[in-house]
Amino acid sequence: MAALEAALSERGMASQRLTDPRAPASVPRPRAVVFGETDGGKLADELMGCIALDDVAVVAPITDRHFSRKPLFLVSIPKAGTHLLYELATALGYEAGIECPEFPQGQTWYCVEYSNSHTVAKDFFVDTVRHAPYGNRHHRFMSSPTLFMYRHPLDVLVSEAHYYHRDGKTAFSGWLSQYDFDERIERLCNDNWLLGSLRDRIGGYLPWMDFPNVVPLSFEQLIGTAGGGSDVCQRDLIWSIQLKLQAPGNTDAIAASLFNPHSETFRAGQIGAYRSELRPEAIAGWSQRNADILAQLGYPTDGSLGLPARMDEYLHRPIVYSQVESDRIPVTIEADFLGCNLVRYDNRIYAIPRAAGTVALDRLPAAIRAELPCAGSVSELKSLLLVGRSGLTAVTQALTQLAERVRGNEPHCIDRYWEERIKPAVIEVYHGFNVVAYRGLFFGLRQSLGEIDFSGDMRGVIERFAPEDVVVCATLAELRVEIDGLATAQRTRKESMAGHEQLLARLDALERRFVRVEERLSSQDECIAALRADVASLEARVERVQSGVAAVGQLAERQAAFACRSADLEARMRMLESSWAVRFTRMVTRVMRGRT
Numbered sequence: 001m002a003a004l005e006a007a008l009s010e011r012g013m014a015s016q017r018l019t020d021p022r023a024p025a026s027v028p029r030p031r032a033v034v035f036g037e038t039d040g041g042k043l044a045d046e047l048m049g050c051i052a053l054d055d056v057a058v059v060a061p062i063t064d065r066h067f068s069r070k071p072l073f074l075v076s077i078p079k080a081g082t083h084l085l086y087e088l089a090t091a092l093g094y095e096a097g098i099e100c101p102e103f104p105q106g107q108t109w110y111c112v113e114y115s116n117s118h119t120v121a122k123d124f125f126v127d128t129v130r131h132a133p134y135g136n137r138h139h140r141f142m143s144s145p146t147l148f149m150y151r152h153p154l155d156v157l158v159s160e161a162h163y164y165h166r167d168g169k170t171a172f173s174g175w176l177s178q179y180d181f182d183e184r185i186e187r188l189c190n191d192n193w194l195l196g197s198l199r200d201r202i203g204g205y206l207p208w209m210d211f212p213n214v215v216p217l218s219f220e221q222l223i224g225t226a227g228g229g230s231d232v233c234q235r236d237l238i239w240s241i242q243l244k245l246q247a248p249g250n251t252d253a254i255a256a257s258l259f260n261p262h263s264e265t266f267r268a269g270q271i272g273a274y275r276s277e278l279r280p281e282a283i284a285g286w287s288q289r290n291a292d293i294l295a296q297l298g299y300p301t302d303g304s305l306g307l308p309a310r311m312d313e314y315l316h317r318p319i320v321y322s323q324v325e326s327d328r329i330p331v332t333i334e335a336d337f338l339g340c341n342l343v344r345y346d347n348r349i350y351a352i353p354r355a356a357g358t359v360a361l362d363r364l365p366a367a368i369r370a371e372l373p374c375a376g377s378v379s380e381l382k383s384l385l386l387v388g389r390s391g392l393t394a395v396t397q398a399l400t401q402l403a404e405r406v407r408g409n410e411p412h413c414i415d416r417y418w419e420e421r422i423k424p425a426v427i428e429v430y431h432g433f434n435v436v437a438y439r440g441l442f443f444g445l446r447q448s449l450g451e452i453d454f455s456g457d458m459r460g461v462i463e464r465f466a467p468e469d470v471v472v473c474a475t476l477a478e479l480r481v482e483i484d485g486l487a488t489a490q491r492t493r494k495e496s497m498a499g500h501e502q503l504l505a506r507l508d509a510l511e512r513r514f515v516r517v518e519e520r521l522s523s524q525d526e527c528i529a530a531l532r533a534d535v536a537s538l539e540a541r542v543e544r545v546q547s548g549v550a551a552v553g554q555l556a557e558r559q560a561a562f563a564c565r566s567a568d569l570e571a572r573m574r575m576l577e578s579s580w581a582v583r584f585t586r587m588v589t590r591v592m593r594g595r596t
Contacts, residue, residue, distance in 0.1 A: 032057045040065030040246075047243045048318050051236075060246070067093065067247040071104035073146040074111060077205045078118045079159035080151035081219035084258060085117075088222065088238070089147070091254040092247045102333075102377050103347050104140050112141055121207035134331040138344060141213075142322035145245055148208040151219035152299050153290070154274035154283060157198050161185045185278065189286065199290050206296055212320035215244060218298075218308045220271045226259040228271045233307065234258075240315045272305040330361040333378055338385050340373075348374045349381045390477040398476075424454045427476075431483050435476070442479040444471035 033056055037043040040063035050058055062068070072094050076082040089109040090096070100110035111117045112124055129136045161184040163169055165176035175194060176184050189198045196204075209216045217237055219227075224234040239251050274283065287294060287303035294301045298308030327347055334342040340351040345361045351373040352359050361369065375381035383392050424438040433444040438454060445452055446469040454461060462470050468486050473479035 031055070032059065034058075035060040037061065038063060044244070044246070044318060047246065048316070050243055051240050051316060058243075063246065065246050066106075067245045068107045070106050070245075071097070071100075071140060071144050072109040072245065073100075073141055073144055074109050074117050074149075075119055075146060075205070075208055075214075076117050076149035077151060077156060077202065079156045079163065080149050081222065082117055082149065084219065084222055085147060085149040085217075087258045088241075088254070091257045092242070092245065092249060100140070102344065102349065104144070112139075112146070120204035122204060125207070133333050133344075134329075137324075138326040138329070138331050142324075143326070144213065144321070145319055146208070146211070146214045147241070148205070148214050148216045149219065149222075150205065150209075150216060150297055152271070152274065152305075153198055153202045153293065153297070154278060154286065154303075155219070155271065156202065157185060157188060158274050158277045160188050164188070181277075185282075189282075198286070199293060202290075202293055202297075206293070209296070209314075212317075213322075215241060215317075215319065216310075216314045217241070218311060220307050221311055222258065223271060224255060224259065230307075231255065233311070236315065237311075244319050275305060328362065337382060340385065342378055342381060348376065349378055350374045351381055351385055387475075388477075390481065391475055394475065394477040394480075430480060431486075433471070433483050435479060437476075440474075442473050442476050444473075444479050444483050445469070 031053075033050060033053070035043060035046055035058070037046055038061045043060060043063050044065055047058070047060065050056065064070075072089060074085055074089060076085050086096070086109075094107055094109040095105075097104065097108040097110045098115050100112065104110055111119065113119045113128065124136075124141075132139075161181055165173055165179070165184055167173050167177065172194065176187065179187060188195065191197055195201060208214050220229050221233045221237045223229045225231050234255050235251050238254050241247070242249060242251065242254075283303040287301060291301040298310030300306045300309075327345070330343050330345045332341050333344050333349060336354060337351075339355065340353055343350045343352055343361055350361060350369070352361065373381065373384055375384055380392075383395070387395065424436050424443075426434050427437050428435045429447070430444070432447055434447055436443040436445060436454075446465075449465060449469055452461065462472060471479060471482045471486065473482055
């Protein structure tokens with residue numbers, strides 16, 4: 001089963017087992033039926049096919065029809081096993097809501113009206129419609145499952161006769177207490193003036209059986225062998241209800257938890273008690289006169305004992321809900337409260353100022369609708385309009401603290417806002433202020449002021465101290481806001497002073513850094529001056545070197561010119577010498593020749 005559930009989870013479908021196997025551990029594991037349908041209505045149709053199955057585990061997605069998503073209504077004929085019906089709802093996993101709020105919660109059972117689980121059909125569908133807004137069409141009954149508990153009328157009569165006359169059990173016990181059992185039976189069976197006859201009382205509940213969202217179940221089916229019935233019928237009934245409500249659980253475990261002999265209205269809890277408590281002729285006579293009622297309930301019309309003949313019909317009848325989304329239809333719940341109409345819409349109650357004229361809430365832009373005061377109930381919205389959000393929060397907190405005290409805990413303090421205090425009383429300490437309640441006002445006194453005498457003129461008491469040390473408000477919520485403002489201002493001043501000191505410290509540090517920079521700059525200036533002198537000296541030396549180089553160049557040029565002239569002179573001398581030698585030779589030759 002874990003693997004199957006994991007597979008559904010991988011497909012993005014939340015799932016839950018509707019039942020665990022009923023077979024003992026010694027036999028093979030039961031079959032499993034897995035559904036993948038995520039549409040609640042279609043899944044409901046598929047689940048109805050499992051009613052005849054036994055020893056089967058069902059795994060299905062959690063849909064909008066899952067028992068955790070819808071409330072459950074309970075209706076029961078008085079003395080027909082009402083507490084047995086309560087036990088069934090509890091065993092199925094429903095919480096007891098009892099009185100139905102404007103927006104009932106899923107996995108919670110309620111009465112259709114007030115705290116009365118014995119609502120006669122005419123009272124709800126006729127009388128209530130006369131004074132309920134919108135003809136009571138917004139009631140969740142039409143879109144929610146309802147369990148209707150019935151019982152053989154003569155067993156109901158016997159149970160009434162054993163209970164109604166007991167002091168403190170009913171408001172009308174004195175009407176029956178002076179009679180013996182047979183006389184009480186006669187009065188309860190044929191009364192025309194107070195309770196009505198047994199026929200009238202039973203007949204007032206019969207219309208419930210014809211509503212498609214109602215699951216009729218009989219005491220005889222649900223009681224099991226502990227009350228003289230059948231465990232098989234009991235399990236079959238519970239299993240069918242689980243499938244219709246899409247409610248998980250082990251069918252056998254649910255059945256085992258139902259029979260509760262400790263209920264304060266429990267007497268015998270047995271079926272067919274009328275056969276031993278009533279005279280045969282009385283049984284036959286009433287059965288003959290009321291055969292139509294017995295036939296509609298499915299009981300034998302001759303007065304004999306038997307299980308309701310219609311139980312199989314109801315076992316296999318699916319639940320059908322109204323398809324109208326009544327929550328999307330604006331309905332005025334109350335007119336002219338503090339100048340506003342209180343309108344129910346989309347699971348909220350809105351306050352619409354009457355001065356705005358006729359307003360179609362469903363056509364109002366979402367941004368404007370979001371600005372309207374709204375709450376989850378009429379009472380909460382009225383409180384919101386009377387004391388504001390902060391006041392409502394303060395009142396809620398005070399009542400929560402009171403609840404802690406009632407439960408035996410010791411809360412730090414309780415704001416007894418409902419009391420008119422004639423003596424000053426410190427009710428709490430808030431952000432360094434003693435909060436004092438006195439003569440309908442709330443005083444915030446800074447703790448550093450010490451003890452303050454309230455016996456004199458209150459104005460003088462207030463004027464003796466600085467405005468930031470004494471705060472006076474009409475409500476505790478307003479006082480807390482004012483103290484929060486003072487605390488914020490004080491914190492802001494402290495933060496500003498701390499920031500100012502930090503800035504001064506940073507300025508001092510910057511000044512010190514500036515001095516150091518100036519000193520470094522001055523030293524750098526001296527270095528630069530020395531460098532400049534060195535550069536000037538070097539430049540002078542360079543100029544001298546350059547002058548020397550120029551002189552050397554000129555000398556080289558002169559030397560080159562001199563060399564050229566020397567070479568030229570040497571050439572000329574050689575030419576001269578050559579010319580002289582030739583002439584001398586020639587002359588010598590001539591001389592020599594002359595001597596010869």
